[in-house]
Amino acid sequence: KGKQATMMNFFKKI
């Protein structure tokens, strides 16, 4: 149920 998002969908690499 629902697609698992990842950290890259929310946080930018620095």
Next chain:
Amino acid sequence: MFEARLLRGSILKKVLEAIKDLLTQATFDCDDSGIQLQAMDNSHVSLVSLQLRADGFDKYRCDRNISMGMNLNSVAKILKCAGDKDTVTMKAQDNADTVTFVFESPNQEKVSDYEMKLMNLDLEHLGIPETEYSCTIRMPSAEFARICRDLSQFGDSMVIACTKEGVKFSATGEIGSANIKLAQTASVDKEEEAVIIEMDEPVTLTFACQYLNYFTKATSLSPQVQLSMSADVPLVVEYRIQDIGHIRYYLAPKIED
């Protein structure tokens, strides 16, 4: 050189137990403010952010910033050799390729040292913006661990719904469905046992149970846990480590198709 000495050595033991199953390797970034670690699990679905402040150590020296890449299973094995009451010291020469852990028994009669090779890890670092969350829930950490363990038997996803009435944890699967509702504690006499909810607006998000069960390995570090949620951003599960820092787990939600 770098040297960090902690009389409460059990804290480091617990920190490694709290991250070694989720992360295989990580970099300990040390500067004069303390030790930071940020790493994602292999699937990049979750992220661990650890902070141990210099002023929480009994002795802390960091002449030059140093980043030490470590295999966390190896570190966990070494720290398992420390007694719960031992003083633990971590030290490394500048631009060294090894780190040494020294364990001293309370009566100083037994001193052990373990030297471990460091790894060259070029793990990407993510910028985590300061966020105002719509909901924050403070609750007993053992309670949260129990809920994650119980509900993960019913399904591989858990829905966390926070409203002004309280917070509801749900899971459904083959054997059926389960709901656990926690109301805000009315009379907060013992803060550590209270469920305290601050809600600007209601939030409902779905998460994979397996990661939550990895996070709850940090339960022994703090009697309380704080969950922070906003629509469509990662959940934050924070365990404060008394007088020295915190361990924060971020978990990406499952987004409706």
